[in-house]
Amino acid sequence: MATLIGLSIRVLLLRALPSRYKVTVEVSEGTHVSEHAVNKQLADKERVAAALENKNLVQIINQCVA
Structure with missing residues (x-):
């Protein structure tokens, strides 16, 4: 979960x-x-x-930063 949060912050x-x-x-x-x-x-x-190439993960990240 921490990796997803960190990745979301980084993308934002x-x-x-x-x-x-x-x-x-x-x-x-x-x-x-x-x-x-x-x-x-x-x-x-x-x-x-590589994480940002994963469509499913990008959808989750977009939900996190929305």
Whole structure:
């Protein structure tokens, strides 16, 4: 669930901000059991791009940011 929330926040920022801005989304230390794994997934550009190619996941993200 934390990965989905982080991915939704990242997508919202990418859509809202000009492309000249670098977007970094991280889970704060001590706030999640698997914060390191979630941060690693959110920082990996290839994983984010692959997630955004998944039509089902994009629909869920669109519902989250709507």
